[in-house]
Amino acid sequence: MNNRVQEMNEDLVMPGEVAAAPETVRNAGPAAPSPSVQMRTNGGLGAYMRKVRAITRKELQAEWRAKEVFSTMTIFGILAVLVFGMAFDLRVPKSDMVAPGVLWVVLLFAGVLGLNRSFGAEVDRGSLPALLLAPMDRSAIYFGKMIANLIFMLAMLALVLPTILIIFDVNMIKTWILVALLLGVLGYVAVGTLFAAMTASVRARESMLPILLLPLMVPIFVAGVALTAAVVDGRTLGDFWRWLGVLSAYDLIFVTIAFIVFDMIWQES
Amino acid sequence: MSELIEIRKVYKRYGRKSVLRGVNLSVGAGEVVVLLGANGAGKTTLLRTVSGLSKPDRGEIQLGGASFSTAGYELRRYIGLVSHTSLLYDNLSAPENLNFFARLYDMQAPAERIEWTLQAVDLWRRRRDLVRTYSRGMVQRLAIARAILHNPPVLLLDEPDTGLDQESAEMLHQLIRKLGADERAILLTTHNLERALAWADRVCLLVDGRIVFSEKTANLTGDELRRQYREAGRPA
Numbered sequence: 001m002n003n004r005v006q007e008m009n010e011d012l013v014m015p016g017e018v019a020a021a022p023e024t025v026r027n028a029g030p031a032a033p034s035p036s037v038q039m040r041t042n043g044g045l046g047a048y049m050r051k052v053r054a055i056t057r058k059e060l061q062a063e064w065r066a067k068e069v070f071s072t073m074t075i076f077g078i079l080a081v082l083v084f085g086m087a088f089d090l091r092v093p094k095s096d097m098v099a100p101g102v103l104w105v106v107l108l109f110a111g112v113l114g115l116n117r118s119f120g121a122e123v124d125r126g127s128l129p130a131l132l133l134a135p136m137d138r139s140a141i142y143f144g145k146m147i148a149n150l151i152f153m154l155a156m157l158a159l160v161l162p163t164i165l166i167i168f169d170v171n172m173i174k175t176w177i178l179v180a181l182l183l184g185v186l187g188y189v190a191v192g193t194l195f196a197a198m199t200a201s202v203r204a205r206e207s208m209l210p211i212l213l214l215p216l217m218v219p220i221f222v223a224g225v226a227l228t229a230a231v232v233d234g235r236t237l238g239d240f241w242r243w244l245g246v247l248s249a250y251d252l253i254f255v256t257i258a259f260i261v262f263d264m265i266w267q268e269s
Numbered sequence: 270m271s272e273l274i275e276i277r278k279v280y281k282r283y284g285r286k287s288v289l290r291g292v293n294l295s296v297g298a299g300e301v302v303v304l305l306g307a308n309g310a311g312k313t314t315l316l317r318t319v320s321g322l323s324k325p326d327r328g329e330i331q332l333g334g335a336s337f338s339t340a341g342y343e344l345r346r347y348i349g350l351v352s353h354t355s356l357l358y359d360n361l362s363a364p365e366n367l368n369f370f371a372r373l374y375d376m377q378a379p380a381e382r383i384e385w386t387l388q389a390v391d392l393w394r395r396r397r398d399l400v401r402t403y404s405r406g407m408v409q410r411l412a413i414a415r416a417i418l419h420n421p422p423v424l425l426l427d428e429p430d431t432g433l434d435q436e437s438a439e440m441l442h443q444l445i446r447k448l449g450a451d452e453r454a455i456l457l458t459t460h461n462l463e464r465a466l467a468w469a470d471r472v473c474l475l476v477d478g479r480i481v482f483s484e485k486t487a488n489l490t491g492d493e494l495r496r497q498y499r500e501a502g503r504p505a
Contacts, residue, residue, distance in 0.1 A: 047375055050372060051372065051373055051375075053372075054369060054373055055373075057369075058361070058369045061360075061361060061365065062358055062361060065360035065361070065399065066360045125354070125358070126352070126353070126354025126355065126356065127354070127355075127356050127357060127358060129350070129354075129356060130356035130357075130370065130415070131373075132322060133320060133322065133345050133348065133350055134345065134373035134374065135342050135343055135345040135346040135373075135374060135375070136342060136373060137342065138342075
């Protein structure tokens with residue numbers, strides 16, 4: 001431990017403690033003396049969560065200014081509901097037979113538009129290395145982006161659900177449907193954010209992401225539609241549990257897998 | 270002078286193309302080393318490899334005696350990188366960008382440091398504007414501010430003078446001298462031989478992934494450096 005960085009670390013690395021930057025790197029600057037840099041190091045779960053929160057906050061802040069992801073997804077979602085409404089109005093006698101399917105199809109396809117931008121924008125503007133250089137487990141990038149995607153999709157659904165109510169005259173703003181949507185969207189963004197990272201540097205990422213993602217969404221789609229239909233049809237609570245179990249298990253499995261493999265995506269050989 | 274950057278026999282290949290072929294280089298604390306070389310010589314790959322963004326196929330890189338394989342991601346805390354791209358977010362202001370990175374680096378109460386850094390690169394007056402409204406030179410200055418925000422002992426600057434006007438380049442020169450004087454190791458690349466002589470303590474010439482010339486600037490004249498650069502570029 002007689003090297004420079006390790007000497008620095010001896011001062012710095014105490015879980016959760018606040019440590020000053022090494023003496024030799026303080027006070028750099030052209031004119032006025034620099035304020036010393038105080039850094040927490042190895043802060044454990046607390047530090048990890050702060051970084052996840054910082055990434056989520058940055059995503060929301062940038063989206064608030066750019067209005068790129070949310071507006072694209074929402075406009076597509078509403079237009080898709082209108083198109084389905086016109087199409088089914090001609091042939092389907094009872095709209096509550098198709099409304100659950102419409103909801104989940106719109107969710108899947110609108111979601112791809114947002115997920116594509118999640119890492120694609122970082123690659124396009126060249127800012128991804130800045131995230132990869134940060135002193136943190138890279139899964140924090142994944143969770144930060146995943147939570148932001150979850151918020152964007154839930155916000156989109158907040159406008160799509162009333163649109164379905166208006167167009168199909170089917171009220172899907174019900175507790176168990178909202179629970180199903182929350183679990184379904186969570187599983188969707190868990191896998192989608194991972195695949196978005198994997199395809200971000202691929203030239204044809206806009207088409208590659210749905211090709212890879214949608215087949216893996218079958219369990220979510222089937223469980224989500226079945227659960228939503230059960231609620232719309234007024235079936236008993238017992239019918240819900242099986243599908244809620246499928247959605248919960250899917251979420252748990254894929255969030256865990258993503259947490260384990262995310263760092264490997266960025267391991268350049 | 271203790272060595273902060275140690276590059277030993279580093280090889281890197283992309284597909285069938287060898288980009289780095291046994292590079293040896295060390296940069297001491299307080300030293301500014303400029304890497305010169307034609308496009309494709311391997312300068313950017315070398316900086317990416319030192320920063321940990323890219324893994325060497327063979328060889329070893331140590332920063333202050335520690336390597337990424339032993340120190341893990343905490344070692345990234347000691348690196349500041351200015352890349353070809355700004356590594357910034359267009360839809361955020363300069364303080365918002367720096368505040369975001371301060372959080373990623375676990376900096377506590379970073380407001381004072383952010384103000385100082387923006388003053389250092391003369392962007393404090395434009396702090397309320399979004400980065401997308403900045404000129405190329407201003408973005409480059411903010412990229413430098415981002416790299417030095419967390420006070421890293423190792424600074425890697427890939428063509429930091431690109432897009433800077435004469436005044437900004439001089440400001441960068443002063444900043445580099447000051448940062449180098451504060452016991453940092455600075456490794457930078459440029460295509461400008463005059464700036465290399467003025468900014469560096471030592472220049473190294475990288476040709477086809479090998480360092481073929483290394484000399485202290487105190488022992489070099491502009492003509493000598495130009496001659497070396499020309500000769501190194503000639504096919505053998």
